[in-house]
Amino acid sequence: MKDVMIDIETLGTRPGSVILSIGAVFFDPKGGIGAEFYVNIDPEDCKRLGLTIDQKTIEWWKRQSLAAQNALTIDRQPLYDALMSFAVWFTSHNGERVWSHGANFDQPLLDAAYNVIGREVPWLFWNSRCTRTLFDLAGVDTRKMSSGVKHNALDDARGQARVVQACMQRIHVGAPAAVVVPPSPIVNAGDVFA
Numbered sequence: 001m002k003d004v005m006i007d008i009e010t011l012g013t014r015p016g017s018v019i020l021s022i023g024a025v026f027f028d029p030k031g032g033i034g035a036e037f038y039v040n041i042d043p044e045d046c047k048r049l050g051l052t053i054d055q056k057t058i059e060w061w062k063r064q065s066l067a068a069q070n071a072l073t074i075d076r077q078p079l080y081d082a083l084m085s086f087a088v089w090f091t092s093h094n095g096e097r098v099w100s101h102g103a104n105f106d107q108p109l110l111d112a113a114y115n116v117i118g119r120e121v122p123w124l125f126w127n128s129r130c131t132r133t134l135f136d137l138a139g140v141d142t143r144k145m146s147s148g149v150k151h152n153a154l155d156d157a158r159g160q161a162r163v164v165q166a167c168m169q170r171i172h173v174g175a176p177a178a179v180v181v182p183p184s185p186i187v188n189a190g191d192v193f194a
Contacts, residue, residue, distance in 0.1 A: 001026040001034045002096035003129075005161040007153045008106050009072060011043060011061075012054035015112035018046040019079070020072045022086055022110070023153025026093055027161035029168045037089045038154040042076040049079055049116050068151040080117045083110075087122040098123045101160050103130040131160055138167035 005025050011018040019041050026034035047053065061069060077085070098121075100106035107121070107128055114121050135142055142163060148155025 001028050001032070002094060003027055003029055003099060003161075004090060004095045004097070004123075005099045005131075005157045005164065006106055006110070007101065007156040007160065008109060009068075009151060009153050010109060011057050012052055013057060013105065014052075014054070015108045016050075016052055016116075017057070017109055017112075018043045018051045018053050019082075019109060019113050021153040022082065023155070023157040024086065024089070025154070025157045025161050026095070027165070029164055031165055033158060033161060035089070035093050036154060036158075037086060039082045039085055040072055040074055040076045041079055041082045045078045046113075051079075051113065051116060064151050065149065067149045071149065071152050079113060083114055083117055083119065087119070090122040095123060097127045097129055099129040099131055099160070099164060101131045101156070103128070103132070131164060134164060134167050138170045140167055140170070 003026065005027055007023045009020040011020060020043060021040045022037070024037040026036075028034075043053075098107065111121050140163060147159025147162060150156070
């Protein structure tokens with residue numbers, strides 16, 4: 001398995017926000033879940049390193065389940081240790097593609113956090129994948145799906161991986177369609193710049 005679904009819980013929605021937890025699972029988009037990763041991060045350490053807190057997000061957390069809130073308090077790690085543990089886990093299992101629920105949240109916030117500790121994310125930027133695009137293309141409404149404790153990063157990562165698998169089954173019925181690209185006319189550079 002080369003695909004990893006990641007989910008993070010935070011105290012803000014922009015890159016540079018405090019990260020509270022990282023959950024991740026290796027999975028095969030065609031089926032199967034593999035190795036899992038979960039770590040809670042010390043918000044005070046994040047703030048000390050310059051990450052920020054958004055008051056609206058704190059208010060949002062107050063409306064979430066106690067199970068989700070309490071899970072964030074167990075065995076908190078310094079940001080550097082948590083991010084390096086995730087990087088070691090990712091590379092030791094030969095991770096390649098990284099999926100997250102939206103192109104503008106989990107991955108950009110993790111990228112900013114790695115920058116704060118002077119490191120880079122452990123994946124190549126062209127291997128980023130967005131579940132929201134896939135779910136939309138497959139016509140899947142995720143509001144009707146749940147897996148475990150909502151807003152627990154590991155439970156959410158597992159659930160999102162399973163929905164990707166369901167979408168892939170819906171999209172790839174039978175053999176993949178061939179992509180036909182019509183030949184383009186040969187253009188003389190002189191014609192374009194004349």
